[in-house]
Amino acid sequence: xxSRITTLLTAAGLAVLLPLGGVSASAxxxxxxxxxxxxxxxxxxxxxxTSPDPKGxxxxxxxxxxxxxxxxxxxxxxxxxxxxxxxxxxxNDAVNTTDGGxxxxxSAEAPKxxxxxVKFDDGKTFQTVPPKSKLELPFTLGVPANAxxxxxxxxxxxxxxxxxxDARGNRVNVEQRVGTRVYVRVSGDLKAQLSVTHASAKxxxxxNPFGSGSADITYxxxxxxxxxxxxxxxxxxxxxxxxxxxxxxxxxxxxLLPGNSVRVTTKVRGIFPAFSxxxxxxxxxxxxxxxxxxKAVGTEGTVGMTPIPWPDLLLLLLVLGFGFLxxxxxxxxxxxxxxxxxxxxxxxxxxxxxxx
Numbered sequence: 001x002x003s004r005i006t007t008l009l010t011a012a013g014l015a016v017l018l019p020l021g022g023v024s025a026s027a028x029x030x031x032x033x034x035x036x037x038x039x040x041x042x043x044x045x046x047x048x049x050t051s052p053d054p055k056g057x058x059x060x061x062x063x064x065x066x067x068x069x070x071x072x073x074x075x076x077x078x079x080x081x082x083x084x085x086x087x088x089x090x091x092n093d094a095v096n097t098t099d100g101g102x103x104x105x106x107s108a109e110a111p112k113x114x115x116x117x118v119k120f121d122d123g124k125t126f127q128t129v130p131p132k133s134k135l136e137l138p139f140t141l142g143v144p145a146n147a148x149x150x151x152x153x154x155x156x157x158x159x160x161x162x163x164x165x166d167a168r169g170n171r172v173n174v175e176q177r178v179g180t181r182v183y184v185r186v187s188g189d190l191k192a193q194l195s196v197t198h199a200s201a202k203x204x205x206x207x208n209p210f211g212s213g214s215a216d217i218t219y220x221x222x223x224x225x226x227x228x229x230x231x232x233x234x235x236x237x238x239x240x241x242x243x244x245x246x247x248x249x250x251x252x253x254x255x256l257l258p259g260n261s262v263r264v265t266t267k268v269r270g271i272f273p274a275f276s277x278x279x280x281x282x283x284x285x286x287x288x289x290x291x292x293x294x295k296a297v298g299t300e301g302t303v304g305m306t307p308i309p310w311p312d313l314l315l316l317l318l319v320l321g322f323g324f325l326x327x328x329x330x331x332x333x334x335x336x337x338x339x340x341x342x343x344x345x346x347x348x349x350x351x352x353x354x355x356x
Contacts, residue, residue, distance in 0.1 A: 042080035043087065043129065045158040046180050047073070048136060060181035061141075061156075067186060068145040074138045075156050075180065079129040087158045089127050089137060091118035091182065094153035096260035100253040104155045104179065114154035114184050117141050141184065149188020150226025153257050155179040183228075193225035194256070194285050196301035198263075201279045203271065203307045214269045217247065217279045219301055221264060223256040229296065230255055230286030235266050239274040239307075255288055273307040 049056035063071050079085050092104045092115035105111065121138045129135045139156075157179040164174040199219040206213050217235050235247040247268045256262065271277060281303075285296040 041083075041085060041160055041162065041176070043085055043158060043160065043178065044078045044080070045089075045156065045178055046076055046078075048076050060183060062183045063141065064185045064187065065141075065143050067143055067147045067188075069143045071141040071143070072138065073141065074136050077127065077129055077135045077137060077158050079131055079133055079135075082131050084131055085129050085160060087127050087129055087160055088125065089120070089156070089158055090125065091115045091154055091156045094155055094181070094257060096257055096262060098263060100256065100262045102153075102181065102255070102257075104157060107157070107159065111154070114141075114152035114182060117143060117152075117184070118154065118156060118182065141182070143184065143186060147186045148226065149186050150190055151228045151258055152184045152186065153228070154182040154184075156182060185227075190227050191225040192227050192229055192285055192296035193223075194229060194231055194283055194296070194299050195222050195224045196220070196281050196283055196299055197222060199279070199281060199301045199303040201277075201303045201305040203273075203277070203305050205273060205307065212270045212272045213307060214267055215271055215277070215279065215305060215307070216265060216267055217281070217303070218263065218265045219281050219303075220261050221253070221256065221283055222261040223258050225296070226258045228255045228257055228288055228291070230288060232284045232286055233264065234282045235268060235279060237268045237271055237277050237279050239272065239277045241272075241274055243272065243274075245270045252286065271307055275306060277305050277307050279303050279305065 047058040047061050049058065061073060061075075065071055075089075077087060077089065088107070090107060091111065092107065092109070093111045093113045094115075095103055095105060097103050105115070110116070119140050119142065121140070127135060127137065157177050159175055159177045161173050161175045164172055166172050197220050199217070201218075202216045204214050204216070215237060217237075221231055221233070223229055231253040233250045233252070235250065237245045237247075245268055247266045250264070250266055253262065268279070279302065281301040282298060283300065284298040
């Protein structure tokens with residue numbers, strides 16, 4: 001039986017699932033609703049509130065700790081359906097998606113960072129959650145003695161696998177995953193730094209001799225520091241003639257995890273072919289909500305390109321070619337007239353000599 005992973009949500013479930021996919025940690029927690037093809041299963045996962053009142057609700061697990069410390073906490077798994085569910089409960093490391101979203105490593109990959117620091121008290125990998133009930137799972141987050149300073153991110157996941165069928169009728173396993181984020185800041189020297197690398201530019205001209213072209217600018221933003229950072233970005237292109245053309249507004253990245261990279265491609269329009277142009281990439285780090293301002297300095301990158309005005313060059317070659325042919329034809333037409341005049345002048349001289 002083949003298997004595939006999917007997550008189908010109602011609007012009510014968006015706030016809790018997307019802590020694994022792109023919502024900031026300040027988003028309010030809400031139950032996640034999953035819908036499987038072979039039936040309906042509604043379940044969710046979130047941190048246990050610190051108090052009964054609404055102020056005790058937490059959007060994510062967030063800790064500040066020293067190397068070697070142990071932190072005790074509890075995650076709550078809820079089954080909102082009418083049938084008991086057997087859920088796979090596990091933790092794994094967080095990563096950025098290609099577009100800067102928040103995700104976890106696949107369950108088949110062993111955690112190498114904070115995902116491996118979470119140990120559940122009962123040691124069970126699968127939990128049976130009765131219908132219309134909640135299950136509290138205490139765990140210990142043990143920070144290794146050799147943990148590096150800075151931010152470490154992970155997530156605790158509840159996954160449900162159900163049999164289904166694809167469009168061709170083949171049997172498949174559909175896995176629904178919902179989760180909650182885990183952030184750990186290990187004390188020590190903090191470094192807030194982003195870098196811009198692998199910048200490239202590709203110019204696209206136009207056959208209109210008086211028109212402008214465009215360029216695709218691609219680059220990679222990497223969090224080379226050890227704290228989570230947001231990133232604001234902008235791109236503009238300059239030419240030797242002093243013109244400046246800016247790209248359309250680019251979206252900010254909510255958070256880039258330490259050591260993670262995102263690739264960006266944007267288009268800049270209205271570039272006149274001037275044989276030379278330079279793309280300028282500006283990236284400014286942003287402190288996360290409720291985080292200490294990292295006081296990081298912005299970074300930039302540049303990449304050159306050669307916007308050759310081929311239509312203008314072809315037009316110039318055509319003009320020069322027609323000019324050359326016109327001059328050549330004119331010379332050909334003028335040569336017979338000159339020779340005839342010379343012959344006539346010689347004949348007149350001969351006659352005059354003969355008469356004399």
